[in-house]
Structure formats: structure tokens, C-alpha cells
Amino acid sequence: MRDILDAFESNVPLYTDLRNKASSLLQDLLRSEGIGVHQIEIRIKNRESLALKLSRPDKVYTSLRDVHDIVGIRIITYFEQDVAAIARLIEREFEVDWAHSSNKGESLDPNVFGYRSVHYIVSFSGERTRLREYERYRGERFEIQIRSILQHAWAEIEHDLGYKSEEEVPREIVRRFSRLAGLLELADEEFNEIRRLKNAYVSRVHSMISGEPDELLIDAESLRAFLDSEPIAPHIAALAAERKLKVVRDENFAPIIKATRWLGITHVSRLYAEVESGGAALRRFLELCVEHTRSTGPLAEKYALNQTALLLYLTYWIVARQNLAFEPFLEALSSDVPDRFDRAILVKLADTLRRLYTQALG
Structure with missing residues (x-):
């Protein structure tokens, strides 16, 4: 573990630049696609959180490259529909490590309500790392999470209550979490529908204004x-x-x-x-x-x-x-x-x- 932590300390400047480069690229890509988001959060793990991750008994890390989320970016959208649009954008513009990526919404049982989010482990594409300003990041992986603002609220409150996974939640609280998740899922769908209705109304207004x-x-x-x-x-x-x-x-x-x-x-x-x-x-x-x-x-x-x-x-x-x-x-x-x-x-x-x-x- 000590060797991995020392390697991390020596690579902090690289990870800082990677975080900033990836965040800037994502903002440019979202802007070019016309996708507005609520917030983009960026972070680098500190030594303490990395040490805690390395000490987990269910994982084995032999080198720093085995840790895929030292740099993390979270994109918080206004609308749940935009999560899928951004997911398609990331799959097109980055190399995705599918073995370590997940879509928690797709993995949920249809009869179960719960936290929904998309997690990617990615690196810059080969085409991009051929550019001089990106070549130093070749092979460097980082995490991108995408969630709606309501999904984010769910995750933050769940985390604030002290639960990092659904297995930790006491049985008597699980049902209330499920009810709340159902409400948030319904609210996400309603906001999607409100946006659709608004866009349809705007189109109708522009056709009516002249006639x-x-x-x-x-x-x-x-x-x-x-x-x-x-x-x-x-x-x-x-x-x-x-x-x-x-x-x-x-x-x-x-x-x-x-x-x-x-x-x-x-x-x-x-x-x-x-x-x-x-x-x-x-x-x-x-x-x-x-x-x-x-x-x-x-x-x-x-x-x-x-x-x-x-x-x-x-x-x-x-x-x-x-x-x-x-x-x-x-x-x-x-x-x-x-x-x-x-x-x-x-x-x-x-x-x-x-x-x-x-x-x-x-």
C-alpha cells in the first residue's frame, strides 16, 4: 500500500492537470451539443481517502493504475432525459472501460425503485491523445458520473444518513427509501414531460404569431x-x-x-x-x-x-x-x-x- 500511496503523491500534479483538462473538454462538448447542466463537480482523491480504498478487504490493488477513480467528475443535469444524451456523448468522445462502468438505472429490477446514476471509467481517445496537448494523459483513466439533480438529491441524502450501499440500510427504513425513490423517479418523468410540453408550445406559438x-x-x-x-x-x-x-x-x-x-x-x-x-x-x-x-x-x-x-x-x-x-x-x-x-x-x-x-x- 505504501508504494501506491507514494506513487500517488508524486503524480498529484499530473492528476490535477488531468482533472482540469477533462473538465474543460466536457464543458466544451456539452456546449457544442447545446446541453445545459446544473453543475459539473470535479475532485481528486486525497491520500486519506485513497488509503481507505486500498484497505478494503474485497479489493486487491497491485499498482496505482488499478485505481480508476483518482480523478472524478460528476455531471448533474436538470432533466433525467439529458443523462442519456450525455452518456451517448461520452461513449462517442472517450474510450470507455466497460468492465468497470455501470448504469445503475438499467441494472435495477423493474419492480424495484432505487438510486439511478450512470458511472463511466474512461480515458481520452487515441485520436485525442495524438494531439500534443493530450499526449501526456494517454492511458490515464478517470471516473465520470452522470445523474439528474433529483437523483443527486437522493444520493446526497442517502450518503448524509451514513449509507454507502443499499445493503447497509436497515430493513425498516428500506421501504421508506423505496417510496421516496418512486416519488423522485415520477418527478423526473414529470419534469421531462413539462419540458416536452413547453417546447411543443413554443413551436406552436411561433407558427400562430404570424397567422x-x-x-x-x-x-x-x-x-x-x-x-x-x-x-x-x-x-x-x-x-x-x-x-x-x-x-x-x-x-x-x-x-x-x-x-x-x-x-x-x-x-x-x-x-x-x-x-x-x-x-x-x-x-x-x-x-x-x-x-x-x-x-x-x-x-x-x-x-x-x-x-x-x-x-x-x-x-x-x-x-x-x-x-x-x-x-x-x-x-x-x-x-x-x-x-x-x-x-x-x-x-x-x-x-x-x-x-x-x-x-x-x-
Whole structure:
């Protein structure tokens, strides 16, 4: 054992570089595949944990190369479906040591609930280690685990309770673990289905936005599609180009949805109607709002045109066009942040918006 531990100590710099190289490669591969993950955890065994592993009576280690998980990487996904997608990616991009790899989900009895995770022992492929920056890692194996965030919660809680394998769990607790595992498995499936439904809805929204806006209710997805549609997107691009501004988008659509509800606007078609009827006066009002924000807002607003802010300005236009009072409207928008509510600032903004509206009408 002492020889293995000494060899480990002398190779720590290599393992540190291997950990960083493998983690960086995995991040690049996931990014290129468009797979978002919750977290990538990386670690190197320390001398104490390695000594504990070497002392296990059920294993025999004759050299450091017999220890396959000195470097470990854990990929935690948001969705259980992504576990399989990442598994396929790893099998394609790395040399997999199948004799020491496992898929705990596939190995479970169909009638049994339990911890599900994919564990690979891998090394860099021969093609990759022919590259100069990878050649020093030829033959070096490391562990990659893939699990969903719910599977991760299960494993962490089980470990925190002191159980490293299902054989250790007292019989009277096993049933409760099984019930919990079933709930988590069902939750994973429901999250997969929610994502599928969301993606299907987004596709439907984009097909409806140009042909059936009368049927399209206002929500975050329909507002995104509205901003990307004709003639809205070209107007925004022109507005930004005239001022040499970068077009950005704040993904928080809650204030706009709250504003449209206050105005009684429920469908995207009403926003199109307002844009069409507003014409040059509306365009001028939006320009004035942009200039006002650039002159009084934070530094970032001076160099960027926020598409989402333009939607809010459109609701300001509707308030003014309908000759409604700005004060209750702005107060309703501020209701979620009462600690930041300042009546004097609200009144000043209301006066400014009335002035900009009058100025836009010419």
C-alpha cells in the first residue's frame, strides 16, 4: 500500500492537470451539443481517502493504475432525459472501460425503485491523445458520473444518513427509501414531460404569431415571439442601428404581463393593433423613452437597447392614449417591491411619461 500511496503523491500534479483538462473538454462538448447542466463537480482523491480504498478487504490493488477513480467528475443535469444524451456523448468522445462502468438505472429490477446514476471509467481517445496537448494523459483513466439533480438529491441524502450501499440500510427504513425513490423517479418523468410540453408550445406559438395572433394569449413565450416577428423585429433593429446600440433582451417578462393585465389586454393581437394604429407617433414615443432611459438610467442602458423595455414603453403608450392616470398603473407595477416604492419618484415618472407622450404627438 505504501508504494501506491507514494506513487500517488508524486503524480498529484499530473492528476490535477488531468482533472482540469477533462473538465474543460466536457464543458466544451456539452456546449457544442447545446446541453445545459446544473453543475459539473470535479475532485481528486486525497491520500486519506485513497488509503481507505486500498484497505478494503474485497479489493486487491497491485499498482496505482488499478485505481480508476483518482480523478472524478460528476455531471448533474436538470432533466433525467439529458443523462442519456450525455452518456451517448461520452461513449462517442472517450474510450470507455466497460468492465468497470455501470448504469445503475438499467441494472435495477423493474419492480424495484432505487438510486439511478450512470458511472463511466474512461480515458481520452487515441485520436485525442495524438494531439500534443493530450499526449501526456494517454492511458490515464478517470471516473465520470452522470445523474439528474433529483437523483443527486437522493444520493446526497442517502450518503448524509451514513449509507454507502443499499445493503447497509436497515430493513425498516428500506421501504421508506423505496417510496421516496418512486416519488423522485415520477418527478423526473414529470419534469421531462413539462419540458416536452413547453417546447411543443413554443413551436406552436411561433407558427400562430404570424397567422393566428387573435388566438394567442399573452405570456412569456408569446411575448418573445412577438419581439421576433414582423414588423416588430425590423423596427427594433432600425432603432438600435440609428443610435449605434447593441440589442439585448431582459428575459423577465413579468412586469409586461402585469401591465397588460392591468390594461385588460389578454391577446397578442391587441399589441399588434396598437403598433399599427400608433404609427409614427408611437415610434417617436418609443424613441423618446429610449433617450430618456439612456440619459437617466444605469450606464449599461447608454449602450444597449433592451427589447423587453420597449414592450413596457408600449404599455405606457396605451395608458396615455386611453387617457388613463399613470399613477395607479405605475403603483400596480411596483406592488411586488413595496420596500422600493417611493411615491415622489412615481409621480415624477408619471409626469415625465405624460410629457413624452405629448411631445411624441407633436
